[in-house]
Amino acid sequence: MQKNYEYDAVVVGSGPNGLACAIQLQRSGLSVLLIEGSEQIGGGMRSKEFFPGYLSDVCSAIHPMAAGSPFFSQLPLTDYGLEYINPPVLAAHPFDNGTSASLKSSLYETANGLGIDKGDYLDLMQPIVENWPKLAEDILGPFKIPKELIASLQFGLSAMKSAKWLSNRFKTEEAKALFAGMAAHSFLPLDQLSTAAVGLVLMANGHLKGWPLPKGGSQAIANALLSYFESLGGKVQMGWMVRSYGEIPPAKAVIFDTGPKQLIEIAGDHLPSIYKKKASEVSLRPRRI
Amino acid sequence: MLAQQSLFDADRVPKGKQVLWGYCHVPNGSTVDMTNAVEQQIERFAPGFRDTIIDRHIINTAQFEAYNPNYIGGDINGGVLDLAQLYSRPILSVSPYRTPANGIYICSASTPPGGGVHGMCGFHAANAVLKDIK
Numbered sequence: 001m002q003k004n005y006e007y008d009a010v011v012v013g014s015g016p017n018g019l020a021c022a023i024q025l026q027r028s029g030l031s032v033l034l035i036e037g038s039e040q041i042g043g044g045m046r047s048k049e050f051f052p053g054y055l056s057d058v059c060s061a062i063h064p065m066a067a068g069s070p071f072f073s074q075l076p077l078t079d080y081g082l083e084y085i086n087p088p089v090l091a092a093h094p095f096d097n098g099t100s101a102s103l104k105s106s107l108y109e110t111a112n113g114l115g116i117d118k119g120d121y122l123d124l125m126q127p128i129v130e131n132w133p134k135l136a137e138d139i140l141g142p143f144k145i146p147k148e149l150i151a152s153l154q155f156g157l158s159a160m161k162s163a164k165w166l167s168n169r170f171k172t173e174e175a176k177a178l179f180a181g182m183a184a185h186s187f188l189p190l191d192q193l194s195t196a197a198v199g200l201v202l203m204a205n206g207h208l209k210g211w212p213l214p215k216g217g218s219q220a221i222a223n224a225l226l227s228y229f230e231s232l233g234g235k236v237q238m239g240w241m242v243r244s245y246g247e248i249p250p251a252k253a254v255i256f257d258t259g260p261k262q263l264i265e266i267a268g269d270h271l272p273s274i275y276k277k278k279a280s281e282v283s284l285r286p287r288r289i
Numbered sequence: 290m291l292a293q294q295s296l297f298d299a300d301r302v303p304k305g306k307q308v309l310w311g312y313c314h315v316p317n318g319s320t321v322d323m324t325n326a327v328e329q330q331i332e333r334f335a336p337g338f339r340d341t342i343i344d345r346h347i348i349n350t351a352q353f354e355a356y357n358p359n360y361i362g363g364d365i366n367g368g369v370l371d372l373a374q375l376y377s378r379p380i381l382s383v384s385p386y387r388t389p390a391n392g393i394y395i396c397s398a399s400t401p402p403g404g405g406v407h408g409m410c411g412f413h414a415a416n417a418v419l420k421d422i423k
């Protein structure tokens with residue numbers, strides 16, 4: 001029994017994941033409606049003039065993950081206005097004596113800046129950088145048995161340790177500080193286990209694709225994704241904050257670019273209580289494991 | 290964490306001016322005003338910085354949640370990224386993008402591989418949809 005739907009799929013939320021999902025579905029031949037609650041596209045990629053003439057990124061600003069994304073890299077985003085700017089130094093950590101430790105796009109230049117930790121830095125990062133194309137698929141993928149088991153294990157062994165443990169490999173304050181700064185992006189106390197993974201991914205991406213910023217603000221990424229989606233025939237409706245499932249046009253698939261809390265508020269009547277319980281347990285506070 | 294994008298992208302500001310962008314971490318839901326602490330830390334490494342400020346715009350965790358309901362308590366990564374969750378959000382299942390309800394999926398940063406602008410959660414969720422409806 002085949003029902004007739006206006007759209008094959010509806011995506012709720014136009015953050016990077018909502019846009020990616022909408023594009024992948026539309027370019028696979030489905031008809032897609034993208035709904036966004038705000039009047040501005042992009043979720044965490046929005047930019048805004050808080051003061052007239054001064055453009056700021058509201059959320060995300062620096063884009064090693066976008067530039068290194070296996071999916072975004074497949075899309076013709078430069079044709080839709082996206083231009084990355086690559087500053088010569090990716091990140092720097094200052095010290096009170098006026099010196100600093102810096103991450104550069106070159107693995108060797110970065111290592112050379114770390115004095116006696118040069119060798120240790122190369123030992124740690126070189127295998128990750130060299131294996132990255134294989135690793136990225138597993139690390140940035142959904143949960144599954146890693147295809148490249150060996151390479152993943154090598155990454156896993158370093159990455160599953162805490163940033164504190166890993167930074168003890170290093171002897172200089174420069175190397176320790178640089179690594180701690182990267183790992184702090186995981187928003188956890190630095191002695192927790194997976195923090196090192198975040199640091200390693202960010203540094204590896206820096207050595208491979210840099211830490212670029214989009215010309216015209218992070219909004220430029222959102223605008224390019226949207227223009228590409230529309231060029232494929234995708235439809236967008238902005239300024240529509242979905243509150244209940246009944247508002248959403250019937251479709252074969254409805255995909256939420258929201259957290260589990262909102263998913264439950266909107267679609268709770270359709271979800272079994274065991275799922276709701278588990279999903280709402282996604283911890284929002286650091287806990288010990 | 291600080292970034293000064295206008296140093297490399299002059300079109301973002303009037304000639305001769307700059308915008309400085311930065312954030313610091315606070316406990317989930319905290320609305321303590323960190324402005325002074327942040328500015329002092331910048332002043333520590335760039336003396337004279339405070340005298341150059343024309344204006345400032347501050348967003349706390351509650352305002353972030355109001356701005357984007359995905360940022361619960363100001364959490365910008367859609368749930369804590371610890372080991373138990375890194376590969377199991379929102380629940381441990383072979384496809385975390387599917388829900389038990391036919392035709393309902395989740396693709397946000399609350400699913401693997403988590404926070405950041407990379408679109409990979411959305412890409413994998415789309416592939417789960419394609420498998421189910423083709």
Ligand SMILES: Cc1cc2nc3c(=O)[nH]c(=O)nc-3n(C[C@H](O)[C@H](O)[C@H](O)COP(=O)(O)OP(=O)(O)OC[C@H]3O[C@@H](n4cnc5c(N)ncnc54)[C@H](O)[C@@H]3O)c2cc1C
Nearest residue numbers: 013015016017037043044059060061062242397398405406
């Ligand atoms: C201050 C800050 C700095 C950051 N810095 C960086 C950085 O430098 N680099 C980086 O890679 N990442 C950074 N991030 C993280 C990044 O922005 C997020 O991880 C990313 O945006 C998550 O994408 P998403 O698609 O899952 O959801 P979001 O980007 O949160 O998008 C969700 C969208 O859904 C919409 N929505 C929600 N509910 C509904 C509803 N019911 N109906 C309709 N629409 C709805 C929202 O309005 C929003 O537009 C930063 C985040 C913040 C807050």
